[in-house]
Amino acid sequence: MKKVSGLFSNIKGDLFGGITAGIVALPLALAFGEQTELGAIAGLYGAIALGILASVFGGTKVQISGPTAPMTVVSAVMIIEVIKITGSLEKAMPVIVAAFVLTGLIQVLLGVLKVGKYIKYIPYPVISGFMSGIGLIIVITQIFPFIGAVSPSGGAFGTISALHQIPELLNIYSFGAALLTVAIIYGFPYITKKVPATLVALIVVSLLVYFFVPGNLILKLNSNGELPTGLPKLHLDFIPVFTDYKTVVLILEYAFTLAVLGAIDSLLTSVVADNITKTKHNSNKELIGQGIGNIGAGIVGGLPGAGATMRTVINVKSGGKTRLSGVFAGILLTFILLGLGSLVGEIPNAVLAGILLTVGLGIIDYKGLKHIKSVPVSDAVIMIVVLLLTVFVDLLVAVAAGMVLASFVFMKKTADMVEGGSKVISLSDIENLSEEERKIVNSLGDKVYIKHIDGALFFGMIAGFKEFIKSIPEKSEIVIFNMEKVDYVDQSGMYAMEEAVLELKTKGKKVLLYKIKEQPRIMFEKIDIIPDLINEDEIFNNYDEISDYLKNYK
Numbered sequence: 001m002k003k004v005s006g007l008f009s010n011i012k013g014d015l016f017g018g019i020t021a022g023i024v025a026l027p028l029a030l031a032f033g034e035q036t037e038l039g040a041i042a043g044l045y046g047a048i049a050l051g052i053l054a055s056v057f058g059g060t061k062v063q064i065s066g067p068t069a070p071m072t073v074v075s076a077v078m079i080i081e082v083i084k085i086t087g088s089l090e091k092a093m094p095v096i097v098a099a100f101v102l103t104g105l106i107q108v109l110l111g112v113l114k115v116g117k118y119i120k121y122i123p124y125p126v127i128s129g130f131m132s133g134i135g136l137i138i139v140i141t142q143i144f145p146f147i148g149a150v151s152p153s154g155g156a157f158g159t160i161s162a163l164h165q166i167p168e169l170l171n172i173y174s175f176g177a178a179l180l181t182v183a184i185i186y187g188f189p190y191i192t193k194k195v196p197a198t199l200v201a202l203i204v205v206s207l208l209v210y211f212f213v214p215g216n217l218i219l220k221l222n223s224n225g226e227l228p229t230g231l232p233k234l235h236l237d238f239i240p241v242f243t244d245y246k247t248v249v250l251i252l253e254y255a256f257t258l259a260v261l262g263a264i265d266s267l268l269t270s271v272v273a274d275n276i277t278k279t280k281h282n283s284n285k286e287l288i289g290q291g292i293g294n295i296g297a298g299i300v301g302g303l304p305g306a307g308a309t310m311r312t313v314i315n316v317k318s319g320g321k322t323r324l325s326g327v328f329a330g331i332l333l334t335f336i337l338l339g340l341g342s343l344v345g346e347i348p349n350a351v352l353a354g355i356l357l358t359v360g361l362g363i364i365d366y367k368g369l370k371h372i373k374s375v376p377v378s379d380a381v382i383m384i385v386v387l388l389l390t391v392f393v394d395l396l397v398a399v400a401a402g403m404v405l406a407s408f409v410f411m412k413k414t415a416d417m418v419e420g421g422s423k424v425i426s427l428s429d430i431e432n433l434s435e436e437e438r439k440i441v442n443s444l445g446d447k448v449y450i451k452h453i454d455g456a457l458f459f460g461m462i463a464g465f466k467e468f469i470k471s472i473p474e475k476s477e478i479v480i481f482n483m484e485k486v487d488y489v490d491q492s493g494m495y496a497m498e499e500a501v502l503e504l505k506t507k508g509k510k511v512l513l514y515k516i517k518e519q520p521r522i523m524f525e526k527i528d529i530i531p532d533l534i535n536e537d538e539i540f541n542n543y544d545e546i547s548d549y550l551k552n553y554k
Contacts, residue, residue: 017320018328045302055326058289133390138360148174181354
């Protein structure tokens with residue numbers, strides 16, 4: 001009962017916040033839909049389904065969800081590929097819906113498996129390069145719609161290759177409408193921020209075109225005609241698609257990309273919402289909510305989406321405090337769909353191109369690009385590589401390559417840090433020793449070598465570890481591995497230690513372990529380094545134990 005009363009505790013604020021967020025979502029939903037072969041209506045369907053379902057089932061109370069630029073770009077690429085394979089949009093529709101539903105199912109699974117907390121480990125250069133690449137794709141692909149022409153095939157590369165055609169394809173009316181749209185979006189906030197600039201641009205420019213552009217030119221400016229009115233039909237004919245192995249493989253890679261991208265987008269927005277509202281979202285519940293929303297969007301023929309930062313912030317600033325605000329936003333868009341479909345169909349393509357152009361420019365990570373000379377070279381390279389691959393090669397390849405590069409860079413830096421922190425202690429650097437180590441070296445001199453391993457003993461530092469073993473002087477009789485700072489050993493680390501101990505023993509040297517922790521000890525015991533190669537009486541936990549043992553070597 002308390003939960004229900006709490007839900008309606010801010011009904012006025014949630015209503016106003018939801019209505020405001022819905023108004024902002026309308027032009028963006030239409031623009032994103034128009035960017036795909038499904039048309040503007042798909043954007044509106046997606047915004048309604050996600051707005052309601054993700055709010056009800058999600059883990060961020062004030063989040064407003066709907067189609068977003070990154071999700072739309074990936075969806076558009078996938079839709080085109082499926083249409084090419086099947087031959088028509090009608091035949092492709094079950095496959096497209098299956099891909100979107102699978103996207104939602106993967107997100108639900110990620111939430112159930114509690115993967116939400118791991119999203120934060122995706123490196124910033126990868127996210128920055130990918131988002132900037134998405135922004136550039138949107139900007140580039142809107143060049144021809146901006147001038148009143150049809151976009152060339154081939155995505156960003158195809159558009160760039162056809163830029164020489166612009167003078168002959170330029171429609172001055174379309175160009176003027178798009179330019180005025182951009183001017184209003186950037187200029188209107190200087191007048192007031194209480195009314196969304198994108199909505200003002202959409203209405204004002206559409207009305208100007210409708211009333212003042214000659215009839216024969218209106219057709220060139222119009223979108224694909226009137227939007228369907230009434231509730232969307234359910235697309236349930238996608239289920240047989242999952243029985244075809246080849247089709248499932250085709251859609252799986254796109255569905256996984258959309259799921260992960262949507263998860264990142266949504267959880268980043270959740271963090272923004274937390275900062276504004278001073279609350280704490282449930283990341284795994286949010287993934288489940290987004291997944292259910294995308295399943296619903298797919299079934300009604302809508303575009304998949306994610307939590308939208310701008311719409312969420314506007315919702316909060318307009319009074320939204322509970323999940324009802326997202327429901328109200330979805331209901332508003334439903335009323336618009338039911339009553340204004342014929343009017344929405346009169347919106348010029350050029351206006352939507354102008355809106356998308358500003359969206360694309362807004363996505364580009366100018367902060368990251370600005371500091372590209374200041375960040376480490378490896379981070380800058382990763383960012384640029386991901387950006388270029390995103391724009392000119394493939395979105396999936398870009399993310400995969402970015403993660404692989406980032407992983408290698410991380411391993412290299414970690415290995416360097418570990419190797420740099422590791423030190424071989426002998427009489428030559430006695431002034432840097434601890435008091436205990438100084439006593440050992442003073443008593444045994446060059447007979448003893450003490451090796452500090454500072455950090456994980458993992459595959460990234462194995463090469464350096466092996467080089468160290470080769471560098472131990474022949475006159476040293478005892479090698480002590482100080483493992484006080486080793487919290488983790490992986491399989492490569494186990495075998496490297498085994499190989500090192502065997503080699504040292506072959507040379508007649510005694511190997512001792514000092515202050516080994518639980519995880520490394522368990523790993524060494526699994527392959528019998530302990531006790532077959534290093535006996536229990538050769539493992540020490542304090543100075544007194546090792547000092548007594550070394551008395552025999554004086």
